[in-house]
Amino acid sequence: MPELPEVEVVRRGLERWVVGRVIESVEIIDARSLRRHVHGVEDFVGTVGGALVTDVVRRGKFLWLTLAEPSAPTLPPSVALMAHLGMSGQLLIEDSEAPDEKHLKVRLRLSPAMDGGNALPTDLRFVDQRIFGGMFVADLEPTADGAAGGTGGRATPLIPHQAAHIARDPLDPAFSxxxxxxxxxxxxxxxxxxxxxxxxxxxxxxxxxxxxxxxxxxxxxxxxxxxxxxxxxxxxxxxxxxxxxxxxxxxxxxxxxxxxxxxxxxxxxxxxxxxxxxxxxxxxxxxxxxxxxxxxxxxxxxxxxxxxxxxxxxxxxxx
The missing domain is CATH 1.10.8.50 (Helicase, Ruva Protein; domain 3)
Structure with a gap:
């Protein structure tokens, strides 16, 4: 299983590449990777598609992208896209022209963005060989201690319900x-x-x-x-x-x-x-x-x- 440093490496990469970009489209290649999303594939696509990624946050080994309406990016987010990596899950940033990975499960197409004059890749791909991981949308709720939900750029005091039982980790600024x-x-x-x-x-x-x-x-x-x-x-x-x-x-x-x-x-x-x-x-x-x-x-x-x-x-x- 990936541990905190491995998940934090992924979080930092996602923070750099996807924050501030809109998820323009969602393609589900294998619906088994959405089994934790209780409202089904259509609801997942409808909720995630068109959303603006405002932050990437980690609590322990839990990782999520906070989502907002592009027309109201400064309002506190109410939902998050959670990614459970399991034993073999990977979140990869790729050019849209890059060949599909053998175990590609979900593809998110991001809005165009530039970095230093160079166009950023537009695909965020969830790849999972053993299918123990997955993605799902979760509602956000206030943290019990009023501190940030976890390690992330905007540090809002919100956390997905599914991660609220997880203790803070030693690298969390709010760890006591x-x-x-x-x-x-x-x-x-x-x-x-x-x-x-x-x-x-x-x-x-x-x-x-x-x-x-x-x-x-x-x-x-x-x-x-x-x-x-x-x-x-x-x-x-x-x-x-x-x-x-x-x-x-x-x-x-x-x-x-x-x-x-x-x-x-x-x-x-x-x-x-x-x-x-x-x-x-x-x-x-x-x-x-x-x-x-x-x-x-x-x-x-x-x-x-x-x-x-x-x-x-x-x-x-x-x-």
Whole structure:
């Protein structure tokens, strides 16, 4: 699954290429990608077609385009076009003459626009090989805390109902360390399990959880109710730092499914310290004169990667 940095890379690309443009036409190639739009294909086409894109916003791994009437662009938006990327969904900006992708599902034709004297591509294409993702229109509602719905250019205090249950992520300007610490320590669970709970802190998946835990020197089974405030700050700072570096590298791409809006892969995978490095030396230990190997352990029907020296298992470990 794409994690926060990968989705933020897409958001920034869309912000650059589609904000301020009208969706002139909508072509549905495979209606299965609209199964989350409960009012059907015709309603989707009628709502999205002719709408002005005013912002691109992200909350955790949720991504949406706020839509407005072209005649009233300054009024607060009431609906958004949500894009759920799933495991293989891609939002690509293409020239209209470019060949269709093999797994193209939805094509949005954008109004003409220029950038530095050059015409911008006019197609926004949703491509999805495994069809776990999709697009749908959602109503916007006020955020519970009155802050912006998520990371985006206009930062309006609105959020789609379908994303309102998702907690803020560490890169969100409105993220509250104090609130997160209180909620974290009220749980009786393991630290990694808490980091993966999108209702507690969003955007962190298996890869970046392992990387943040390695950076902060915490075992994944550290009991959350034993975390002191400095400990919470340490893991949040570690997660923020790891994801910021991944974002600068364009995300983590292990195959052709994880790409930005121009189809380019990220290269943070080469800088991973723990995830996927089982049997290889811990670089931190190596720098300190030790030869500890990264270990892979089973966790929640997936894997955790850790350094047994840097991240010793606590005696009161919780799964």
């Amino acid at each position: 360390l104090s609130q997160f610490h209180e909620r974290l320590t009220s749980r009786r669970t393991g630290l990694k399990r808490a980091l993966l709970d999108q209702g507690l802190i969003s955007g962190i998946g298996n890869i970046y959880a392992d990387e943040a835990l390695w950076a902060a020197r915490f075992h994944y089974a550290r009991p959350t109710d034993t975390m002191r405030r400095p400990d919470t700050r340490r893991i949040v700072d570690a997660a923020t730092g790891v994801m910021a570096r991944a974002l600068a590298a364009g995300g983590t791409s292990f195959d052709s499914l994880y790409v930005n809006v121009n189809g380019a892969s990220g290269y943070f995978a080469r800088d991973l310290e723990a995830y996927g490095r089982a049997g290889r030396p811990c670089r931190r230990c190596l720098a300190e004169g030790r030869s500890t190997l990264i270990r892979r352990e089973s966790f929640m029907n997936r894997s955790s990667f850790l350094c047994p020296h840097c991240q010793p298992k606590p005696r009161n470990a919780r799964p």
